[in-house]
Amino acid sequence: MNFKKTLLGAGLVLMSAASVAATSYKIGTEGGYPPWSMVDAAGTVTGFDADVGAALCAKLNADCQFVVQSFDSLIPSLSANRFDLIISGMSYTPERAKRVNFSTPYAVEDAIFILKADSEIIKADSAEAIFAGVAGKTIGVQGGTTHGAYLAKMAPKVKIKDYETLDQMQIDLDAGRLDGTFADLTSQSRFLKQMNNADFALTDTVIKGSSDPETLGYGIAVGIHKDNAELKQKVDNALCELIKDGTVKSASEKWFDIDIANYDACK
Template structure:
């Protein structure tokens, strides 16, 4: 009898451990969200486990639309996609870019955000007043443009402005140093890099050209934006997340979150 009780207790404990490890699912009123927790402004986890940032705001918005509780599971970014099949979480919300390679392993929601890119020039440059991408492309004909080697930004400039004198750099610091010293006419990079540079003493005499380049301007080169990742074949959850994101986009909540954290609008319009 005692042995029987011990076995039953062990089995019960095992089931409890399994339940805790597996966690609840969205259908149980909880949406478990895998996120990095160590990507400032996107996903930041404090010692108590609270997660804040753009990703957290998107996640909480989805949970509110689905009328479920958010439960964050924090782990390294590189382990998020491989962990999708382990049932540690239901979705990944971690600035996750939609790529063909990842799409072989997971499904994605509709794209909801992308990091804008800008050209940065001297404030007194005629380029600073341009308003359209076509104008920028024409004005940079024969001008020197700095990009970081191997980035999608470098590929974009090569494709769109083949007549530009492309200067490549191994690091952003080198690129911006040459811009500051006047060795290049323009630098091209993402919004956070540009905004941080303009806030420094070296950036005081420069401005971004008010032409936002977004992923949807050239998805073949710049990608398709960020999406919520989930297990393959979970069509019910995908439909619910897509509907929630579309509503958040149309209601301006994605814009509100991106303006809060990045002082820029990262929203991709909903096409559903």
């Protein structure tokens, strides 16, 4: 399936709870980053961010449509007004904030490596030991994410291989074409369970998102056009309601089996 194709089918329409919506929005998402955002054979977007998007649109009394395309094209397309919002597991980073407004972060996410199970650094008790251990190795990351920038900063001797989608990266890992991968903890854990390959394992050490907010960001947020301060305020208010009423928690536990709602954002 071509994930760059704009999908506007009936299956992607997120209807608000109200019978007549006050407005409508297009939401940019990748559609190839399970379990955050996936698109099935029928063209329906599912995943954690799809659930958050549906709940957000209900709060905003809006009809919404997902527009599915590659992750690294989302911000340029938002800036060009091809859609109104980005909901795609996107970390709020200072660099991205130069080009797009971000909502209150609605979720927090850490990162982790998948490496060969017999690697000496699987049991490493510090991030620094892992960075030293992956020097000279080929590590897959998804292009345009914070993970590649962070890895280049912290482990400059690693050979970074970018992939357009998480699925492509994981296929190469399973096929032995990579020494490891670096991505969100939730996505890596899900993939490792599905892969059922004893040759690989998660590292014991998790890379906390808060360890380097300048690179890894301040949490997962909704992207909004720089010129639309009014929409940002509406989205911020709605997201805080969804965090406080348990909606984000429920969606998180549904897709990740853990709660990654950002409770500190709305205190």
